[in-house]
Amino acid sequence: MKTEEVEAEIEKNAIAGIKKWMDDRGQERGNHYHVSSFTYECIRKMWYEEVNTERPEIDDEGYIRMWIGTKLHETPISDVHELPLMATLGGEKPFGGTVDEIMTIDGKSIIVDKKFTGKIPLAMSENYREQVLNYAALYKINYNKYIDGVALLYVVPHINYGNSRRMKAFVEWLTPNEINMQIKKIQMMIAVLEGHLKEKTLPEKHVTWYCKYCPYKVLCDGDYRDYKEANI
């Protein structure tokens, strides 16, 4: 074998190993609405997740990205690690997700979500902020307690692309009123989603930076037909 063939073989084996490891962990999402689905505020994406029982195919890049993220999340960095939360918020199915970490610092409880990123942002990203707010809402319902704050902990694999550090946390303190408003927002989104599901209509697009990573992008770009014609 030539050297480059051996190199290609190493990469092939690595991808196969990653795929097997990820697949063995199971991709079962359970029968509830997921916090991660509500992160990007795109009701159309949620709609695709509900009507497409088959998950879109994941390419090699997607597997590698998921693998790195999974490995990051496996490492506990607080006493409350991977806390599952679930609540019924008026819809036909419960709403839930798993909090990465809850840290208590200076007497205050903070939900911390870990993110791998290519470049540390200047502030907490809006989409991820939405995700941790959803966790704060779920925490209130599950424990009848208001969390003091939410945080994102960004981790970068290397310090190129303008990164001067490998890790950066952003915290936002929350009032009980903000958490109550978030509970209402989730209830409203579930109601809109279920309305579209019942009426068999495709929700409007909510175009953001995330669209280029959305597993339903191809379907979404080409899906100008209504639900019945698309026969999904």
Ligand code: SF4
């Ligand atoms: S591509 Fe964008 S607009 Fe379309 S479903 Fe995905 S997130 Fe929504």
